[in-house]
Amino acid sequence: MRLLINRLSGAGLLVLLMTFTACQRMLPPPVIAISKASDNYINWLKRADSTVRYVNLYTLPFDSAFTVLDQCNGLLLTGGDDIYPGIYDRENDTARCETFDLYRDTLEINLIYKALEINMPVFGVCRGEQLLNVVFGGELIIDIPQDIQSPIPHRCDDYLTCFHMVYVEHNSFLHRLCNCDSALVTTNHHQAILILAPDLKANAYSPDHLIEGVELADLSKHPFLLAVQWHPERMEAANPLSGPLAAAFLQQCKVFMPANQ
Numbered sequence: 001m002r003l004l005i006n007r008l009s010g011a012g013l014l015v016l017l018m019t020f021t022a023c024q025r026m027l028p029p030p031v032i033a034i035s036k037a038s039d040n041y042i043n044w045l046k047r048a049d050s051t052v053r054y055v056n057l058y059t060l061p062f063d064s065a066f067t068v069l070d071q072c073n074g075l076l077l078t079g080g081d082d083i084y085p086g087i088y089d090r091e092n093d094t095a096r097c098e099t100f101d102l103y104r105d106t107l108e109i110n111l112i113y114k115a116l117e118i119n120m121p122v123f124g125v126c127r128g129e130q131l132l133n134v135v136f137g138g139e140l141i142i143d144i145p146q147d148i149q150s151p152i153p154h155r156c157d158d159y160l161t162c163f164h165m166v167y168v169e170h171n172s173f174l175h176r177l178c179n180c181d182s183a184l185v186t187t188n189h190h191q192a193i194l195i196l197a198p199d200l201k202a203n204a205y206s207p208d209h210l211i212e213g214v215e216l217a218d219l220s221k222h223p224f225l226l227a228v229q230w231h232p233e234r235m236e237a238a239n240p241l242s243g244p245l246a247a248a249f250l251q252q253c254k255v256f257m258p259a260n261q
Contacts, residue, residue: 027254029049029051029052029053030049030051030052030053030073030074030250030253030254031052031053031054031055031071031072031073031258032045032052032053032054032055032072032073032074032075032076032250032253033054033055033057033068033069033072033074033075033076033111034054034055034056034057034058034076034078035057035058035075035076035077035078035104035107035108035111035128036056036057036058036078036080036104037054037056037058037078038078040231040233040234041076041078041125041233042054043233044232044233044242044246045076045246045250047237047243047246048237048243048246048247048249048250049247049250052250055068055072057069057107057111058104058107062103062106062107065107065111066110066111066114069111069114069115069120070118070258070259071258072120072258073120073121073253073254073256073257073258074120074121074122074123074224074249074250074252074253074256075111075112075115075120075121075122075123076123076124076125076128076249077108077111077112077122077123077124077125077127077128077129077131077132077227078125078126078127078128079125079126079127079128079188079189079231080101080104080126080127081098081099081100081101081104081127082097082098082099082100082127082191083100083105083127083130083131083134083140083191084097084100084102084105085097085140085142087105087109087134088134088138088139088140089139090139090140090142093142096142096143096146097142097143097191098190105131108128108131109131109135112131112132112135113135116222116225118259119222119223119256120256121223121224121225121249121252121253121256122222122224122225122226122227123224123226123227123245123249124226124227124228125227125228125231125232125233126188126189126228126229126230126231127189128227129193129213129214129227129228129229130189130191130192130193130229132197132200132214132225132227133193133196133197133200133214133227134197135197136197136198136199136200137197137198137199138193138194138195138196138197138200139193139194139195140191140192140193140194141191141192141193141194141210142191143190143191144189144190144191144192144210145190148208148210150208150210151208152164152206152207152208152210153187154187154188154189154190154192154206154210155187155188155189155190156188159186159187159188159231159234160186160234162186162187162188163184163185163186163187164184164185164187164206164207165182165183165184165185165206165207166182166183166184166185166204166205166206166212166213166230166241167181167182167204167205167206167207168180168181168182168183168203168204168213168241169202169203169204169205172201172203172204172215173203173215173219173226174203174204174213174215174226174228175203177226177244177245177248178240178241178244178245179240179244180240180241183239183240183241184239185212185230185231185232185235185239185241186230186231186234186235187229187230187231188231189229192210192211192229193210193211193214193229196211196214197214198217199216199217199218199221200214200215200216200217201214201215201216201217202214203215204228206229210229211229212228212229212230213226213227213228213229214226214227215227223252223256224248224249224252224253226245226248226249228241228245232245232246
């Protein structure tokens with residue numbers, strides 16, 4: 001593209017730019033399937049693209065959620081309750097967990113399988129990162145305070161005052177998106193990745209060495225799959241581990257064409 005522009009001038013360059021702009025305008029606004037929506041996630045997406053539309057799949061009947069997913073451009077897996085440990089063969093640890101939502105577990109696991117099957121862009125936040133790890137064959141730390149006893153504040157009574165640094169792996173897709181080595185993030189979780197799934201790669205860590213972000217080890221296997229343990233939807237858009245991630249996700253969603261289009 002740059003070489004072509006260098007060879008053009010005057011009217012030719014103007015026509016090219018007008019055509020490119022017109023093509024961009026013809027793309028419909030992306031529709032994001034949110035596994036369980038809240039204002040924070042909606043506003044995070046809209047800060048990156050004010051035209052974005054969304055659907056809250058959690059409020060739909062099970063079968064309808066998958067019909068609607070086929071009409072969307074991307075899947076956003078949001079934070080929330082613990083994942084039932086029996087899903088990753090740790091049922092004996094059920095008593096050490098907090099609240100479950102078995103309907104949500106079942107819904108989101110099947111949404112992930114569907115999104116992977118049709119090459120739909122996927123972004124996971126907090127619980128979303130943990131669930132992706134479980135679906136790909138990993139396991140979770142059941143209770144960070146008890147199992148790790150870390151001085152790092154992974155969860156606080158007031159999440160607005162709960163922050164820690166995250167360090168990004170240089171040789172990662174995440175690093176290319178955020179163009180940063182580290183940043184301060186908002187956090188609120190009491191579980192985390194214990195055993196990383198074989199097909200995933202850790203791309204960020206907290207100071208106590210917990211995995212804070214994952215991506216596919218082989219990026220060629222899916223157009224866009226990224227998940228983070230922190231809460232970018234609660235952070236300023238200017239933070240390199242918030243705004244740029246939403247923008248990159250939505251950009252990929254715009255070029256994904258649902259089956260009905």
